Amino acid sequence: MGLAALSLLSEAAERQPLLCVIDDAQWLDRASALVLAFVARRLLAEPVALVVAAREPGEEYRGLPELLVGGLREGDARELLSSVIRGPLDEAGA
Numbered sequence: 012m013g014l015a016a017l018s019l020l021s022e023a024a025e026r027q028p029l030l031c032v033i034d035d036a037q038w039l040d041r042a043s044a045l046v047l048a049f050v051a052r053r054l055l056a057e058p059v060a061l062v063v064a065a066r067e068p069g070e071e072y073r074g075l076p077e078l079l080v081g082g083l084r085e086g087d088a089r090e091l092l093s094s095v096i097r098g099p100l101d102e103a104g105a
Contacts, residue, residue, distance in 0.1 A: 012042070013049035020050065021057050028058040036065035044071040051075055 023029050033039075033047065048071040051061050068077060083091065092100060 013046045016046055017050045017053055020054070020059050024058045028060075030060045031062070033061075033063045036063045036069065037067060041071075044069055048072050048075070 020029060020031065036044065036047070039047065047061075047063065051063070051072070052075065054061060063072065082088075089100065
């Protein structure tokens with residue numbers, strides 16, 4: 012399964028560079044996570060970028076490069092919300 016996924020991504024990247032984004036990876040079943048990790052470890056020579064986002068790093072991805080991203084501070088979160096929400100923000104619920 013892992014080799015098939017790797018071949019599919021490599022073939023797609025022959026035409027143009029490829030970005031694969033997997034969000035909420037914590038919801039993947041173990042077999043899928045293992046295939047994803049297998050592919051990620053073998054993409055070094057391919058024009059493929061793989062971004063896996065999860066609440067907590069899974070053990071399947073141990074040893075792969077990672078970037079931990081924390082939450083926004085309250086003031087920054089309010090500024091972001093106010094940039095897209097036209098009405099007033101609830102002070103108590105925010």
